[in-house]
Amino acid sequence: MAFYYRTSLRGHIYQSINPEILRAKWTFPFYISEFRNAETGLLFLGLNSKFFLQIFRENKNMDGNLEISLDKLPIKRLDSIEENGVERYPSDSSYDEKRVSLIRRIDFAWAVEDDEERERKKRQKKSSKDASATWQWQSMVENLQLAHQELSVIIDLINTVEANDAVTVAGMTRPKPLPNEVLSDLAVSAATKLQCYRQLGKYFKQSAKALEEQIAREARFYGALIRLQQNWKVKRQRLAAAASSSEGFIIDLFDNSLYDSAAMCRPSSLSTIRVDHDSAGMLAINLPPNSCRSLHFGFLGVHSADIPKELGKIRTRGSVEQHTREHEKESMSDDEYIKETHTLLREVHQSIFDDQVFEMLNREAFNQSIGVNVTGIRENYLQLSIGQGNTLFISLVPSSKGDDQDAANTQDSESAIVPLDSFDNVKFEEGKHGTPKRKWGFPNRTSCEIYLQQIVHEHAFVKAKDKPNLSGTRVSGQSGKDGPGLLGHFCLSLAHRIFSNRVLVELENVVCRVPYLHLMTHPTWHSQASSWTIFLKVPQSILHAESQSLKSDFQNMKDAVKSQFRTKVVVNDDRINVEGEGAPNVVSLFKRSSENISSVNKYECDLADLPVIILLQAASQVICWLHEEALMVGIKTNRDFLCLTFELEQGDTVSLVAHVNPEDIKGGIAWWLVMEDGSTDDWKLQMDMYDGASEYRKFLGHLTLDVLYSTLMDLVSLCGGGRNH
Amino acid sequence: MDSPTQNTSLQRLQNVEKRIIRVLELAGGVMDELANPTGPRKEFINNHCREFMKMIKDIQVTLRDEIKSACEYRPFEKCDYSSRISNEICCKKLEYVLSQLDAMKQTIDEYQATI
Numbered sequence: 001m002a003f004y005y006r007t008s009l010r011g012h013i014y015q016s017i018n019p020e021i022l023r024a025k026w027t028f029p030f031y032i033s034e035f036r037n038a039e040t041g042l043l044f045l046g047l048n049s050k051f052f053l054q055i056f057r058e059n060k061n062m063d064g065n066l067e068i069s070l071d072k073l074p075i076k077r078l079d080s081i082e083e084n085g086v087e088r089y090p091s092d093s094s095y096d097e098k099r100v101s102l103i104r105r106i107d108f109a110w111a112v113e114d115d116e117e118r119e120r121k122k123r124q125k126k127s128s129k130d131a132s133a134t135w136q137w138q139s140m141v142e143n144l145q146l147a148h149q150e151l152s153v154i155i156d157l158i159n160t161v162e163a164n165d166a167v168t169v170a171g172m173t174r175p176k177p178l179p180n181e182v183l184s185d186l187a188v189s190a191a192t193k194l195q196c197y198r199q200l201g202k203y204f205k206q207s208a209k210a211l212e213e214q215i216a217r218e219a220r221f222y223g224a225l226i227r228l229q230q231n232w233k234v235k236r237q238r239l240a241a242a243a244s245s246s247e248g249f250i251i252d253l254f255d256n257s258l259y260d261s262a263a264m265c266r267p268s269s270l271s272t273i274r275v276d277h278d279s280a281g282m283l284a285i286n287l288p289p290n291s292c293r294s295l296h297f298g299f300l301g302v303h304s305a306d307i308p309k310e311l312g313k314i315r316t317r318g319s320v321e322q323h324t325r326e327h328e329k330e331s332m333s334d335d336e337y338i339k340e341t342h343t344l345l346r347e348v349h350q351s352i353f354d355d356q357v358f359e360m361l362n363r364e365a366f367n368q369s370i371g372v373n374v375t376g377i378r379e380n381y382l383q384l385s386i387g388q389g390n391t392l393f394i395s396l397v398p399s400s401k402g403d404d405q406d407a408a409n410t411q412d413s414e415s416a417i418v419p420l421d422s423f424d425n426v427k428f429e430e431g432k433h434g435t436p437k438r439k440w441g442f443p444n445r446t447s448c449e450i451y452l453q454q455i456v457h458e459h460a461f462v463k464a465k466d467k468p469n470l471s472g473t474r475v476s477g478q479s480g481k482d483g484p485g486l487l488g489h490f491c492l493s494l495a496h497r498i499f500s501n502r503v504l505v506e507l508e509n510v511v512c513r514v515p516y517l518h519l520m521t522h523p524t525w526h527s528q529a530s531s532w533t534i535f536l537k538v539p540q541s542i543l544h545a546e547s548q549s550l551k552s553d554f555q556n557m558k559d560a561v562k563s564q565f566r567t568k569v570v571v572n573d574d575r576i577n578v579e580g581e582g583a584p585n586v587v588s589l590f591k592r593s594s595e596n597i598s599s600v601n602k603y604e605c606d607l608a609d610l611p612v613i614i615l616l617q618a619a620s621q622v623i624c625w626l627h628e629e630a631l632m633v634g635i636k637t638n639r640d641f642l643c644l645t646f647e648l649e650q651g652d653t654v655s656l657v658a659h660v661n662p663e664d665i666k667g668g669i670a671w672w673l674v675m676e677d678g679s680t681d682d683w684k685l686q687m688d689m690y691d692g693a694s695e696y697r698k699f700l701g702h703l704t705l706d707v708l709y710s711t712l713m714d715l716v717s718l719c720g721g722g723r724n725h
Numbered sequence: 726m727d728s729p730t731q732n733t734s735l736q737r738l739q740n741v742e743k744r745i746i747r748v749l750e751l752a753g754g755v756m757d758e759l760a761n762p763t764g765p766r767k768e769f770i771n772n773h774c775r776e777f778m779k780m781i782k783d784i785q786v787t788l789r790d791e792i793k794s795a796c797e798y799r800p801f802e803k804c805d806y807s808s809r810i811s812n813e814i815c816c817k818k819l820e821y822v823l824s825q826l827d828a829m830k831q832t833i834d835e836y837q838a839t840i
Contacts, residue, residue: 194760201756208749215742226735233804255806346813353810450817457814461807 217281220334224283225249225275227338232345234275249275251285253349255461268355270348282334285341290398292351293380295358297449299442300383300391347399357456358382358396364487371488371495384487386495388574390442394452441505443497452490459486492573493527499574500530502607507532507569510611513667516705517618529572534614536565536621542709562628565621567614576605580617611662616642619658619669622705626656626712635716643674646719652677654715656708667702673711674698734791741787744780751777 080088093101135141177185228234233252254271270291278284332340358380365374365382376383380396484492504521511519511534522531567580579602605613619642627639630646638645642658652675659670675696703711755773758765 194762197756197760201753201758201760204749204753204756208746208753211742211749212746215739215746219739219742231809233806253806255804255810346809349806349809350813353813444821446817446821450814450821453817454814457807457810461810 221277221281221283224334224338224341228283228341228345231342247275251275251345253345253352268352270355271352273345273348282337283341285344287344287348292347292399293354293396294351294399295354295449295453296395296397297452298393298445300393302442302445351399353453353457354396356460357453358394360456360460361394361452361487364485367485369488370484371492372485373491384491386491386498388495388499390495390498392448392491392494441498441501443494443501448494451493455486455490489527496528496530496571496573499607500571503530503569503571503576503610504532506607506610507534507614510614510662510668513665514615514618514669515667529570531571532569534567534569534618536567536618536625538563538625539705541706562625565618565625567617567621569610569614576607576610578603578605578610578613578617581621611668612660615660615662615668619660622669622708623656623658626708629709629712630716633713633716635719646715648719650677654718656711656715669702671700671703671708672697673700734794737787738791741784741791744784748777748780748784751780 076089078087079090082088225234228251235250235252237248237250239248251273252271253273254268273285273287276284276286362382365372365384371386373385373387374382375385375391376393381393382395383391383393385391507519511517516536516539518535518537520533520535522533524531565581567578570577570579579600581600601617603613623639623642623644626644627637630637630644635646638647642660643655645653645655647653655674655676657672657674659672660668661670662668664670675698700711751773755770755777758769758773
């Protein structure tokens with residue numbers, strides 16, 4: 001056991017020695033408690049045993065004599081005996097009391113005396129040494145040291161008391177405060193309060209600043225979110241907010257106002273987009289790259305060289321944003337950033353729509369509707385045949401950066417699966433038509449894409465009352481037995497478009513070679529019908545000459561020759577109908593009247609026969625016109641289908657014969673002048689070219705209408721003059 | 726969209742937030758003044774406290790108005806996503822037509838150049 005003890009007299013510290021050491025040294029097998037004076041080296045040893053309390057004194061300064069003093073044993077001695085023999089013992093003192101009494105019995109008088117002597121000596125020495133040069137802080141230092149010693153003793157005692165519950169402190173009285181202590185306590189408490197106020201002030205200001213920053217950040221975030229909310233549906237999931245650090249906002253891009261909800265009800269994984277915070281607390285939308293897909297349409301075997309600008313513009317934006325966002329964030333203002341986010345959301349929205357379109361087309365393709373002929377299928381790829389050897393494909397491609405990647409995808413998908421028959425047909429087409437015709441044949445793939453998207457959108461998304469009222473393009477959405485579905489309608493329209501392009505090519509070829517034929521296209525507002533009109537116009541110069549000669553007689557205006565002949569060409573799906581005026585009418589042949597009963601021929605034809613038919617029609621219209629002109633000047637002529645015959649004297653005939661050749665490069669209609677003597681009346685002579693005996697042919701070539709008219713007038717004069725001249 | 730006037734309720738709520746910050750700053754200022762070793766200046770503290778109370782009152786009034794006038798949350802009555810898709814399709818049509826017109830113009834220019 002070791003403890004410190006302070007006497008109230010002096011304040012010396014008595015340090016204890018570990019009894020084990022002492023025991024070992026002195027080999028006392030008893031419980032020992034001892035004290036040692038740190039200064040003087042006195043050793044006080046208390047032997048608490050049946051033997052005597054022995055106190056050893058060890059003094060270094062003295063001459064080494066050991067003085068021993070003894071005390072009596074702490075055994076119970078009889079206190080008193082009463083008359084009846086009962087012995088009275090002093091009451092047992094508790095362990096504490098025993099210790100305390102032991103402590104008290106330690107006599108430090110001799111140490112005190114020694115100390116007093118030594119101090120006196122020291123003071124004398126000091127004062128004798130330097131009375132003048134006393135350090136002014138010396139007393140304060142000594143007082144502080146004394147106070148320090150006292151405090152440490154007290155602390156140790158208290159610790160011991162705490163640790164050792166056998167001894168408890170009964171109570172302590174607060175020392176009476178000195179007068180200056182009251183004030184200093186007050187000062188200390190006041191200073192502490194001021195310090196607290198200062199800290200509080202600092203805390204308030206700090207929190208104001210932090211709140212300001214947070215408000216600024218949140219204002220930015222919520223401002224952006226509100227602007228996004230004007231265009232998109234923003235929803236909040238509170239549970240997700242509790243789980244993650246963000247507030248749980250999502251942008252919902254799924255359109256639940258579908259017309260036909262049974263058709264598409266699966267929201268894609270893209271349709272809910274999480275709104276995140278970026279490093280600066282601003283709104284950020286993170287999308288995995290290449291998650292947006294777009295619809296791609298094309299014809300097999302046709303590589304469209306014209307990749308539209310939009311492809312490069314829009315498609316690169318989605319993925320480019322991911323990379324450059326970190327770099328350009330500081331340079332972009334919030335407005336621009338919000339615009340870019342809008343664009344990104346637009347892309348995703350379109351991608352979702354394209355997914356839905358593709359899914360719907362797939363569903364239609366396998367419903368076996370009219371006009372749909374699936375020839376190939378892959379993941380995100382659908383290939384259809386639309387007749388006449390044309391094949392188209394519809395695919396979903398990811399919106400990737402760069403057009404070369406896109407072209408690679410296209411080529412990859414085109415070359416991968418091509419059924420044998422359609423491929424042969426495609427090659428055959430290439431061999432048959434030249435390159436210019438090839439380009440003409442197919443409509444622009446972009447326009448087909450747009451058309452496809454539009455019809456799907458109108459069918460599925462727009463409610464019936466909101467649909468635009470276009471009679472020609474009403475599409476029956478149900479793929480029933482009677483009508484084609486969406487995809488069927490689309491394929492039929494495309495097939496028609498390709499075919500009508502070919503028809504147009506043929507018509508143009510014919511018309512551009514004959515100078516007096518004019519082609520006009522009529523829009524039909526129907527996706528499966530096309531219509532053209534070929535006008536044969538008499539030049540104005542001839543008409544003016546006529547009107548001058550007729551002295552602009554109103555009566556004769558009715559009898560005026562027709563100056564315009566029409567031939568109508570109508571294509572329905574892949575059937576060509578030709579209607580033409582000016583064919584010889586049997587009735588009018590017998591009437592000499594100037595009634596212009598022009599009958600109309602109607603017939604169907606093939607594409608291959610179309611040029612011939614048109615030229616024949618034109619030629620017969622010219623003949624008709626010439627006939628009318630001749631009648632106007634009073635000459636009797638006979639009109640046949642392609643031949644105008646004048647009668648000369650003596651039964652000779654002169655004929656103007658038209659010859660039609662669509663392959664003729666210089667012009668489609670050539671004219672012959674055939675002169676026959678009256679001996680033969682055989683129409684078959686027209687076929688016989690080398691019978692020179694009874695007829696004479698002269699090739700006039702390709703004549704304009706002016707020249708024809710003058711030729712006619714010459715023939716008229718040859719016939720003996722007109723009556724009206 | 727961001728109008729400088731204070732008519733939108735969003736603007737008013739942002740002003741409330743700014744007032745709260747100002748209130749905190751005032752409190753901090755008052756505390757600092759109280760911690761002044763030479764003693765607080767009465768006028769300073771009076772002014773600050775007056776402003777503090779006024780701001781608290783403003784905040785309370787504004788918040789009460791806003792809470793009363795906040796309307797019910799009507800989720801997405803009219804969704805414009807389908808018309809948005811129509812617009813996108815129309816945009817594509819427009820771009821296509823523009824490209825066709827550009828091609829026509831180019832053809833005309835080439836033709837006139839060769840004349």
